[in-house]
Amino acid sequence: xxxxxxxxxxxxxxxxxxxxxxxxxxxxxxxxxxxxxxxxxxxxxxxxxxxxxxxxxxxxxxxxxxxxxxxxxxxxxxxxxxxxxxxxxxxxxxxxxxxxxxxxxxxxxxxxxxxxxxxxxxxxxxxxxxxxxxxxxxxxxxxxxxxxxxxxxxxxxxxxxxxxxxxxxxxxxxxxxxxxxxxxxxxxxxxxxxxxxxxxxxxxxxxxxxxxxxxxxxxxxxxxxxxxxxxxxxxxxxxxxxxxxxxxxxxxxxxxxxxxxxxxxxxxxxxxxxxxxxxxxxxxxxxxxxxx
Amino acid sequence: xxxxxxxxxxxxxxxxxxxxxxxxxxxxxxxxxxxxxxxxxxxxxxxxxxxxxxxxxxxxxxxxxxxxxxxxxxxxxxxxxxxxxxxxxxxxxxxxxxxxxxxxxxxxxxxxxxxxxxxxxxxxxxxxxxxxxxxxxxxxxxxxxxxxxxxxxxxxxxxxxxxxxxxxxxxxxxxxxxxxxxxxxxxxxxxxxxxxxxxxxxxxxxxxxxxxxxxxxxxxxxxxxxxxxxxxxxxxxxxxxxxxxxxxxxxxxxxxxxxxxxxxxxxxxxxxxxxxxxxxxxxxxxxxxxxxxxxxxxxxxxxxxxxxxxxx
Numbered sequence: 083x084x085x086x087x088x089x090x091x092x093x094x095x096x097x098x099x100x101x102x103x104x105x106x107x108x109x110x111x112x113x114x115x116x117x118x119x120x121x122x123x124x125x126x127x128x129x130x131x132x133x134x135x136x137x138x139x140x141x142x143x144x145x146x147x148x149x150x151x152x153x154x155x156x157x158x159x160x161x162x163x164x165x166x167x168x169x170x171x172x173x174x175x176x177x178x179x180x181x182x183x184x185x186x187x188x189x190x191x192x193x194x195x196x197x198x199x200x201x202x203x204x205x206x207x208x209x210x211x212x213x214x215x216x217x218x219x220x221x222x223x224x225x226x227x228x229x230x231x232x233x234x235x236x237x238x239x240x241x242x243x244x245x246x247x248x249x250x251x252x253x254x255x256x257x258x259x260x261x262x263x264x265x266x267x268x269x270x271x272x273x274x275x276x277x278x279x280x281x282x283x284x285x286x287x288x289x290x291x292x293x294x295x296x297x298x299x300x301x302x303x304x305x306x307x308x309x310x311x312x313x314x315x316x317x318x319x320x321x322x323x324x325x326x327x328x329x330x331x332x333x334x335x336x337x338x339x340x341x342x343x344x345x346x347x348x349x350x351x352x353x354x355x356x357x358x359x360x361x362x363x364x365x366x367x368x369x370x371x372x373x374x
Numbered sequence: 375x376x377x378x379x380x381x382x383x384x385x386x387x388x389x390x391x392x393x394x395x396x397x398x399x400x401x402x403x404x405x406x407x408x409x410x411x412x413x414x415x416x417x418x419x420x421x422x423x424x425x426x427x428x429x430x431x432x433x434x435x436x437x438x439x440x441x442x443x444x445x446x447x448x449x450x451x452x453x454x455x456x457x458x459x460x461x462x463x464x465x466x467x468x469x470x471x472x473x474x475x476x477x478x479x480x481x482x483x484x485x486x487x488x489x490x491x492x493x494x495x496x497x498x499x500x501x502x503x504x505x506x507x508x509x510x511x512x513x514x515x516x517x518x519x520x521x522x523x524x525x526x527x528x529x530x531x532x533x534x535x536x537x538x539x540x541x542x543x544x545x546x547x548x549x550x551x552x553x554x555x556x557x558x559x560x561x562x563x564x565x566x567x568x569x570x571x572x573x574x575x576x577x578x579x580x581x582x583x584x585x586x587x588x589x590x591x592x593x594x595x596x597x598x599x600x601x602x603x604x605x606x607x608x609x610x611x612x613x614x615x616x617x618x619x620x621x622x623x624x625x626x627x628x629x630x631x632x633x634x635x636x637x638x639x640x641x642x643x644x645x646x647x648x649x650x651x652x653x654x655x656x657x658x659x660x661x662x663x664x665x666x667x668x669x670x671x672x673x674x675x676x677x678x679x680x681x682x683x684x685x686x
Binding site: 110111114115118121122124125126127128129131132135143145149176185186188189191192193195196198200201202204207210212213214215216217218219221222223225226235241242244245248254255275280302305307308309313324327328330331332336338341342345348349352353355356357360361 | 396400401402404405408410411412414415416417418419420422423426454475478482483485486488490494497498499500501502503504505506507508509510512513514515516520523525527528533558562612615618619620621622625626640644647649653656657660663664667668670673679
């Protein structure tokens with residue numbers, strides 16, 4: 083939101099040829115490109131490295147992936163059952179996305195638009211839950227899911243991922259809803275909408291960027307997260323991508339080509355999601371979270 | 375910030391309502407799904423961890439199971455040097471990681487906040503490791519640090535270092551090696567948070583400062599930094615807790631080794647419960663870690679003044 087507002091405004095008053103630079107946002111070019119270039123190398127070399135290992139034949143030490151081979155991908159996808167893992171991860175990711183968004187939307191609306199008795203306590207609980215480490219709760223969570231007969235079912239991972247995504251998602255979404263003027267909703271009621279249709283017709287469309295940011299966040303997190311799947315899913319058929327990747331790493335003789343190919347399979351969906359949302363991410367954060 | 379606050383300050387929702395049938399119960403109905411999920415899968419497990427911390431509980435040694443009183447805690451503080459080692463390493467890990475991430479993240483955010491050719495592509499590229507998981511980060515850096523075909527080999531080709539060294543299995547290099555791997559992914563996240571806040575600094579302030587003859591360093595110190603203060607406090611503390619809790623990266627990158635050199639407290643707890651099956655003791659360790667984190671969270675609440683005034 084403030085991104086557009088802050089940009090234009092005052093016509094530049096014709097100043098004398100200035101001695102210093104003008105504002106902070108007009109540093110000399112080299113002060114931008116040099117550090118950025120160095121940082122870019124640090125960022126991209128690891129990505130290049132994994133691509134290199136995935137595409138060059140085993141045993142090659144060439145620094146360019148030529149001649150190119152897809153044997154590693156073939157091996158990982160078929161022999162190491164990354165195809166199955168991929169499917170499971172997509173399933174977990176999408177289910178977490180929908181559950182998190184839906185539940186957080188309902189809760190976020192309540193937090194943004196109502197005063198109710200336990201609101202302050204609830205907000206505090208949301209915040210405190212940020213300090214509960216998922217890894218430290220593995221044993222009791224395992225027991226709960228065993229009790230519910232959900233060990234070895236993707237449902238256990240979906241629930242666990244959703245629960246740990248919820249607090250932050252809800253705080254973000256309630257921030258977005260607060261940014262939608264309440265009078266818009268009231269106007270809809272005057273026009274004969276009830277609370278639900280008013281919300282659906284007036285508020286929901288305005289929330290779209292925020293919801294996309296929150297949903298992608300949930301997807302990326304559950305796609306990447308490793309511990310719950312490792313602990314709750316002992317059946318290989320049910321495993322997700324990060325677990326498969328870990329098993330490639332802890333094998334006695336690490337097959338570097340397979341590891342690299344598996345890594346790329348793991349990265350592709352999140353990179354696509356990321357490319358798609360990164361514009362909204364920054365505005366989303368500034369609207370929802372940092373404001374506090 | 376100022377603009378955002380102005381937008382948020384709307385008249386309080388009026389008490390009279392049209393449309394909805396049961397307005398009094400509606401907010402409770404709306405938070406019920408989230409509340410129940412969190413009660414069942416966060417609150418209850420936390421309580422059961424407290425319960426088990428007072429028990430001897432090890433499925434492989436059932437004859438010892440039963441009420442333990444504070445035995446587990448006494449053992450942690452008096453007979454378990456590994457606890458102290460892992461705690462010290464956790465502290466070192468968090469301080470170094472968060473400190474460096476803040477430094478580089480701030481610098482990166484300031485750079486990509488400027489207008490330059492190719493900015494959005496540049497942003498997308500430097501931010502991209504954020505999306506990469508701990509496990510994938512480990513996989514990538516395992517490839518880079520590999521003793522046979524990793525970066526050391528090519529460095530050795532250029533006459534730097536020796537052939538066949540692996541930075542991950544040497545106690546003197548494993549810490550910096552792990553730190554760099556985690557920075558690769560952590561800095562972009564920090565930079566995104568700070569950049570989000572940077573965008574709301576009013577340009578007028580800089581122009582006014584310019585007229586008054588303030589140089590860029592002074593503009594940074596007196597305008598940018600104070601403006602970012604809240605965001606920095608917030609993200610630093612969140613990040614610290616997150617770095618403390620996260621086990622994905624170290625678990626897969628070093629497995630806590632070599633020789634326990636990179637075992638954080640949560641990693642030690644995971645090993646104690648999952649590998650050694652000593653649930654009672656692991657629960658006591660968890661409780662101690664939880665108290666430490668609770669302390670952190672109270673500091674966090676203080677500093678960020680969350681929920682104090684402002685929000686209706």
